[in-house]
Amino acid sequence: MEKAYYKPEEVMKLLGISKATLNRRAEDGSIPSELEEGRKRGRKYPKEAIDAHVKLLRRKNRAELTFGPATNSELWASYQNHFSLYEPEDIVTYDRLLEWREVNPDIFMSAREGNRRIAGVTIMPLEEAVIKSIIDGKISEQNIQPEAIREWTDKDLAVYIPSISIHHTGDAQKDKHRGRFIIKHAIKWAISLERQYDIKKWYAIAATLEGKKLVEHLGFEKIAGKRDAYLLTDLRKAIQPIKSFIDNLEEEGESFIPSPKAR
Template identity: 35%
Template sequence: MEQEYYNAKEAMEILKKPSGSFYRDVREGKIPSVGKRPNMRFPKEAIDALAEVELEDEEPGLNFSVSTIAESWAKKELNRPYETEDTVPFKTVLEWRKRNNDITMNARRGKKVIGWTTFLPLDEEIAMDLVYSRIREKDIPPQAVKRWSQPQLSVYIPVIEVVPSGNIKQDKIIGAYLLTRTIKWAITLMIQYDIKNWYAVGTTPEGQAILDALGFTLLISQDEGKRKGYILENTAEHVKLITRLVEKQKALPGGKRNEQQQ
């Protein structure tokens, strides 16, 4: 079977390397190649594997931290083509953040946002209304969003989302990174604060598979299974389960846009 190759420009983009360091690594034997410049080619299997290993090692430049208001607006602009009547207005997002600024975490490579996760600490009644489709996210009143330090919280997960790069393999790797960081964030919150239960709605097969893998229990299936509401009780057993899943992040589905998206 004929070997498939990338050209130099494609390989640089996948490995996220500028020309100088890229060709230095080629000369040092760190990047497999065939032929000589300017007709040098790079085996696809080898380049894809190198990109995956570098990301799994969490190269400098990858980070997971609190989203800024500017980044929230950029996300709004990015998702504008996908907006529906249920899309949360930006003003509402700002009102939520005024109540609790630490509800959204972004995954970044350098300064570029590559994904995000939002956790909304709410009253149990509001979370259940969302799961059972009695209200939508845009209907969550600002005063319903709690501070993490308040007692008896129920956390609703509106979104775990990867910004598509056009490279499916790379998106899956970023998806695994985002999920791992999201799970670690959730564990930290469970240790520090009084969280009763976690709730989420899966509206895609990928999102539903992630929630199933994380140990969420199905509460309701609507629209012939297209929309499913879940609960995860905050127990020691589930914390141990999620911790094990962190160690096995590659076993989790991931990488596609709207992995867990309403």
């Protein structure tokens, strides 16, 4: 089978280097190349080798992903990002997010690449009557009043999961990596909350097809309501299947994170 090769200019563009740097690194062997014995010109750059080299460099240069409590700036970034993912009626305004946070500061988490927010998740303990009003379409999430949000230390909690989302880059592999990371850490956070607090019920509304696939994979059951709502009543029983899901997340072909709206 005939080998495929990159032109020098293509290698320079892939690696972001000058011609002089390319020549120097090719000669010292740090960039893979082929040169016929006895010749000084006509160096070739095999695609298979260059692609592997580029892949390794990108992996080294990728900023470490971290997960932790969201800042106000990250809440603003989340609010802006939701316009590309959800319909207007499903978007909560920034001032409302800040009001919620005043009542319970531990309901928003962000995933970061370096210092930049790349994904986030919200999990909130909420009066069950309010959750049911959302499910029945009587109110929207924007109408959730701060006083309806409960403390994690309260008894008999009902928990509502409004969203899990990423900032899309247009790079399918990168977006899939971000999606896996936020899903994995959102689930681990939920399990940690379950172990610490008196949580009786977990509610979620699937505002997107991807969200529906995710809650169904996690063992949530469909419940009646105007909205596409799901309920999980015993997270502890579901922990083993959920851990198995996390372990196999890398092999999953499907995306469980909302895609950008078609324009």
